[in-house]
Amino acid sequence: MNWGSLEAFVAMGGYGPYVWGTYIVTILLLAAEVLWLRGRRRTIVRRLGLMRDISRRRAHETQA
Amino acid sequence: MSQRLVNWFKYSSPATFYGLAGKLVPWFAASSVVLFAIGLYIGFFMAPTDFQQGEAYRIIFIHVPAAWMSMFLYLLMAGYAALGLIFNTRLSGMMAQAIAPTGALFTFIALWSGALWGRPTWGTYWVWDARLTSELILLFLYVGFIALQASIEDPRRADKAGAVLAIVGAINVPIIYFSVQWWNTLHQGASVSLTRAPSMASVMLAGMLIMVFACWFYSIAVVLVRVRAIMLERERSSAWVAEQLADAHA
Numbered sequence: 315m316n317w318g319s320l321e322a323f324v325a326m327g328g329y330g331p332y333v334w335g336t337y338i339v340t341i342l343l344l345a346a347e348v349l350w351l352r353g354r355r356r357t358i359v360r361r362l363g364l365m366r367d368i369s370r371r372r373a374h375e376t377q378a
Numbered sequence: 379m380s381q382r383l384v385n386w387f388k389y390s391s392p393a394t395f396y397g398l399a400g401k402l403v404p405w406f407a408a409s410s411v412v413l414f415a416i417g418l419y420i421g422f423f424m425a426p427t428d429f430q431q432g433e434a435y436r437i438i439f440i441h442v443p444a445a446w447m448s449m450f451l452y453l454l455m456a457g458y459a460a461l462g463l464i465f466n467t468r469l470s471g472m473m474a475q476a477i478a479p480t481g482a483l484f485t486f487i488a489l490w491s492g493a494l495w496g497r498p499t500w501g502t503y504w505v506w507d508a509r510l511t512s513e514l515i516l517l518f519l520y521v522g523f524i525a526l527q528a529s530i531e532d533p534r535r536a537d538k539a540g541a542v543l544a545i546v547g548a549i550n551v552p553i554i555y556f557s558v559q560w561w562n563t564l565h566q567g568a569s570v571s572l573t574r575a576p577s578m579a580s581v582m583l584a585g586m587l588i589m590v591f592a593c594w595f596y597s598i599a600v601v602l603v604r605v606r607a608i609m610l611e612r613e614r615s616s617a618w619v620a621e622q623l624a625d626a627h628a
Contacts, residue, residue, distance in 0.1 A: 316423060323422075327433035332498050336437045336491040340444070343483055344596065351603050358610045362623055365614065 392469055392609045393618035399602040406599035413592035420585035437495040438582070442569065443590040445488035447597060448516060449551050451481035455523070456548040459541035469605075471537030472612065474544060475527055476605035480597050482520035489513060500564055508557035509565035512550060519547040533612050 317323040326333040421439035428435040455477040462470030492510065493503040504510065523540050530536035558567045569578055570586075578586075613619050 316425075316427065326436070327427065329432060329434040329436075329498055332434055332494040333436050335494045336440050339490055340440050340487050343487060347480065347483055347600060351600060351607065355603065355607045355610075358607055358614075359623070362610060362614055362619065366620065366623060 392472070392613055393616075395469055396606055396609050396618070396622065399606055403599050403602050406595045406602070410592050410595035410599060413588055413595060417585055417588035417592050420581065420588060425582045425585050426579065431499060434495065434498045435582075437491050438569075439585055439589045441488060441491040441495055442586055443593045444484045444491060445513070446590060447593045448481060448485035448488050448513070449554060450594075451477050451484060451597060452516060452519070452544075452551055453548060455481060456544040459537075459544040462537055463541045463545075468534075468612075471533070471541070472605050472608045473601070474537070474540060476601045476608055477597075478520055478524050478527075479604070480600050482517060482524065484593070484597075485513065485517040485520055489517065505564050507563040507565055508561040509554065509563045512554040512557050515550055516547075516554060519543070519550060523547070 324330055324334075417439065421436060425436070427433060455474045458470045458474040458477065461467065462474065489510075492513075496505070497503050523543050526543055527536040527540045530539055557563060558565055570583065610619055610622075
């Protein structure tokens with residue numbers, strides 16, 4: 315174990331801003347990519363669902 | 379021989395690949411989370427303090443994997459782009475397009491972590507040395523590829539134009555890799571090489587390699603999710619997409 319206390323862990327031997335600046339930005343960017351992709355997938359699935367519903371309704375109307 | 383050819387082309391068809399990719403994503407995502415947890419634990423709690431750099435060296439567990447991924451992903455993207463130009467397969471262009479944003483992300487992380495590591499060890503966030511400059515050019519190549527594809531309406535033409543850019547830009551990857559040997563750079567030489575023993579403690583090396591695998595699995599999962607979205611966007615009027623959606627809503 316390297317760290318005696320939480321303060322020592324956060325301080326990173328005086329290099330805290332550099333070490334945590336790296337790790338926090340990396341984690342935020344990866345999380346943002348995952349969330350952004352989830353949104354992209356939802357958008358296209360929803361849009362395709364709408365398109366399918368519209369084309370079905372049209373087919374229905376022309377039948378009737 | 380013909381059997382193998384048939385199988386190859388079966389999986390290069392978007393309809394088949396879409397389902398296969400969907401099954402693989404959860405496995406790669408879960409492996410990535412587990413490996414990140416192990417890698418970070420080793421990096422912060424098992425790897426000892428560096429006798430020269432103190433705790434600042436712990437940036438290595440992000441910096442080196444991100445820098446490697448930025449180069450691996452570029453070569454993979456250029457490889458798919460070349461396949462698309464040669465065989466004119468639809469999937470290749472979609473894969474190249476799906477890899478680019480993740481490659482750009484890792485390139486940015488490599489530059490960002492490098493700047494934050496450079497400040498305490500070199501006394502500066504940035505210098506125009508060969509390694510840093512060529513890595514910055516890599517970021518511009520990714521951004522250029524994405525912007526070029528986004529500016530062309532027809533996806534097949536966008537794939538072709540992007541492919542040429544990606545293939546020509548691939549020359550930059552060996553330049554990044556060998557820059558520390560070819561020029562007198564402030565950036566240090568390779569820490570890990572196939573020809574000699576690594577110049578770091580084995581615990582540090584283990585943590586770093588686990589982080590590399592975590593980044594690989596993360597990239598594979600994210601690229602597969604993105605390529606599935608691209609497939610739906612591009613092939614929305616085809617029969618297989620309608621079938622996929624019918625299954626999903628059933």
